[in-house]
Amino acid sequence: MESGKPGRSIARRVTGILGVLVGGILLAAVACAPWGEERRIEPGGKPPVHLLGVGASFPYPLYSKWIEEYRKFNPHVNIDYQSIGSSGGINNILRGTVDFAGSDAPMTDEQLARAPAPIFHLPSVAGAVAITYNLPGVDKDLKLTPQVLADIFLGNITEWRDPELTSLNPELDLPDMGITVVRRSDGSGTTKIFTEYLSKVSPVWAERVGTGTSVEWPTGIGGKGNEGVAGTIKQIPGSIGYVEMAYATQNGLPRALIQNRAGRFVGPTLETTTAAAAGAAVQMLEDMRVSLTDAPGEDSYPIAGYTYLLVYRDQHNQRRGEALAHFLWWALHDGQEHARELLYAPLPDNVVKMAEAKIKEINYKGQPFIE
């Protein structure tokens, strides 16, 4: 009994401290933003509108920025975007559990056929895949033709002093080293764009490996995420791999020049990516699904792709639909300004025009939100 008393009082004290802590956290949460802002009432006395989107992680930094900026522009619309991956985005929009979805790859015909109602593809920005490498003593950009690139990733070219490489880069002093291929180990839109490109330029690749977010790689080691690939390349002299253009630019990684369809060697930049988008717009389908890899055009960088926002054409809730249509319109115009700062390639004008037409079709009971 004697020993029980102090024990109990300690327990009580601990409970007390915990209580104060929990209370404090709750108070802090109440005092902080979203909650505070939600209490703001629209002029009409209506509560604010909440929109939920899920999907691709590649555009997540941009969408976060958009959401933050759009809140300043229109405080009565709260948008939430969760990056759970493109396939998660597509599954959720098909089930109708979200207002919009993000996806790095357009939906397949089979997926669209499963949709209960027409789904629109709206390209939001374009991105590109940079080929980066670790070559000691090489200070100028490496040049690669599509064929050589495919042969390296197929494991057919295994030495940097291979005649194919030295004849392409006579001005470079390529080291006497073996080539170590580094690629993404996690499923990603970046891999999808890269393998789609290799499938287009190399029949052998198309037949042996194919296109996908994860594929069976003929050679090489896998790093997780852009940082995993870049970190691995940095550590293994003689390695080559691919990362997102934005990541390569931010981290000052070397970027190879790739020969495009016009025969020119082009590096990955915002301009060459937008050029690819403009070049591919010619072949764009009416539903805006298009591949940007190996796009025509003098300045087009050949390993590029759109990231899409997926929305239903026919909205079931007037206020949410209206908020969504206006947000998309804003993203298509003002939003493009923010894209450049975050190293996403803005849409070319011809594509903006096409996307405008689509947004004008979004409607509630046949009544479009934007005329």
Place this chain on the structure above:
Amino acid sequence: MVGKAGRGKIKDTLFAGISGLAALSIIFIIIVMLYELVVGAGPALARFGWDFLTGTRWDPVREQFGAWPLIYGTLVSSFVALALAVPLSLGIAIYLAELAPPWLREPVAFLVELLAAIPSVVYGLWGLFVLVPWLRTTVQPFLGNTLGFLPLFQGPPLGMGMLAAGLVLAIMILPIITSITREVLLAVPSSQREAMLALGATRWETIRMAVLPYGRSGIVGAVILGLGRALGETMAVTMVIGNRPQVSLSLFHPGQTIASVIANEFTEGFNEMHLSALLASALLLFVITLLVNILARLMVWRMNKIPQGVSRE
């Protein structure tokens, strides 16, 4: 008086009921998990059957899935980790429990437990940026030159691979095995030690013949807990193992584990069959962990049955 006792009885029943429910919830959670895994894995298991266990191709594009390289990578990386971590952990634990001067015990024990609190992604990053370059430039060339005739140490020194994964895992399971073993050794009654010393045994003989056998089942439990962590570890492994599903004897070669393939591919699952194959691998990991635990139980149970000539209190 009667009322008070009656109330006590009600409280007892209530308490027993609530804690019983809490215990049952574990069984319920496991059954639900197993059910979800089996349902999700159904299509892949139906299509590949036993080939799923023995197949060596993992091709999401052509929907060919065989998990043998993943099983191999999971087991080999974990056993490399155990081979490195168990002797070291036992050494640390014995020193801390039996030999270390009192002023050293608590700080070192605290440091060991601190290791357990480091998030696995930090181990992964450390592995990628510190351990892997060191392996590539120093350890692997050395092993290749001296022990290169063994199939274990052949191939180009890439740094990344099975050896790196095993090393990172060893460091991660070290604190678990060490701290539990230390607790187990501390729980050995001092009468055991005193009896041995009274018989004229040396320090080492006391530890070997009285302390370790007494704590053996607890030590095996500690090792199994460490193994469990190693089998399921995801982030740290995936950052250093090279993520290449292949079966190779050499520890220098890249490999792949079940947990890391799931972490890598699940979010951007390619198609229904791909997702189903990933869930089937998860089921496989579940079964492997279960088998390891059952095996450990059996070992502990057998050991406790065999009398070892030491008294048990």
